[in-house]
Amino acid sequence: MTLKVEGDPGYGSLSAGCRFTDLESSETVPLLIPDAELRQHTWKPLNKKELEKCAGGPGWKKFRSRLVLAFWVGWVIMLGSAIAVIVQTPRMVTPLLLWWQKDPFYRLRPELLVDAENGVSQQLPYLKSLGVGVLILEDLFRKDVSPPNLTHIDRGLGTLPQFKQFMTESRKAGLRIMLDLCETGPFEPVLSNDTEVRSAGSGYMQDSLRYWLDQGVSGFEFCDTDVTSVKTLMEWGVLMQEFSSQDDERILMVRQTGVTLPGVTMSNLVNGSLVKMITKSLIPPSRHPLSAHEVAEAIEANLQMPQEDWPSWTVGGEVPLELQRTILVLIMTLPGTPIMKYGDEINPIQDIYVNVSDVNGDATKQSLDELRRPLALFRSLSQSRAREEALRFGSFTFLPFNNTMSTSTLNATATPPLAFLRSWGCVQLLVVFNLGPEPHAVDSEWTQSLPDSGVFVTSTGLDRLGPVSLQSLKLQPHEAIVIKLFHTDNSS
Incomplete structure (x- = not known):
């Protein structure tokens, strides 16, 4: 159907870009577009061939190549930046620890490990489970004979075959054995005008050490008062090297009994490799039990000694019962290898609890719990x-x-808390302990230079868990706490 319109010839004409351009003289315009013609001019997606043709064009190839190039250039830049940051960042080189620098030493008499029924097979693995790495056997030789025979052990302790079995069981349990030769001297050559006598005295000691090294002993401990000659130490050092291997080095260690070592300085002993370890008592020996204040003064004096002369520590003198766990935490967190003596990790008052029995003759539950607690602390510290x-x-x-503690907080007779930091890289461990009988809150002025937040690592009561703020920390009487500090943006 068409509609004929008569009028101006220009009326109804369309632009050249439109589909209706040929109206000519007739002004007949179709009102409806046929479906076939409409489908002919409808948009259609590209088919596979058309897509392949467009993708293979020079424009797309150039765009894709530039996009891949930009990706790899960005990746190389990021990789180079990461490598530069790693190289320029200061790194803490982890020192190689030798066997005498790793696990705690444990000093005891050999008869404590001998069981008539079970021998030593049950005791040694238990000590290893507590974290002990080395046993120091003391009083192995008879002292009523002068000079003692250092190639024969006291008969009251057993026979040589039994000792060899003990060495075998120790190696199986992963424990090393050292012999305590303190107070069994003389170690120096015999003073005599007869050359043969002097040689015999020196050779006897060499032969004694060689005998025990052949049995598998890892080293010897002697007192600073027994050997004052550098020449003697050098001779013994040569003997240690003879029996040493890359994985099994034999060592000498000296126990410092005085303020300073006689004859030779401590730094010369260690730096000259004459001995590998020097031990010193943290608590000085005394004829009467020291008070908490005296113990605190002795510890504070030792903690302020020059770092280059730092030894490995042992408890040494008698410790009040209420301070025993606190001193245990201190010994196990100080620099150097901790050297414990049998009984240091167990409060003697608990022996009373163990002997307490109920009506049926069985130990009470409380006594067993009290017995486990100090051993659990020792294991936790290890x-x-x-x-x-x-x-x-x-x-x-x-x-x-x-x-920093105000005079209102501490009086002249009070025992102030003590604290120190152990730092490695970004990690800081705060050890703070209160030796006095009164609780102490940590002064806010004292914590200004420390991060405020941290987490409990362990404590004397094993009852400190989770996060902690130093501002709210309160020390209980006779308590020691180990805290791992956290550095945040607000802490320096």
């Missing part, structure tokens, strides 16, 4: 040393309270 690098070879910083 595990913390094995896990935290800062406790094994971190730096030491003493943090005195006396300069």
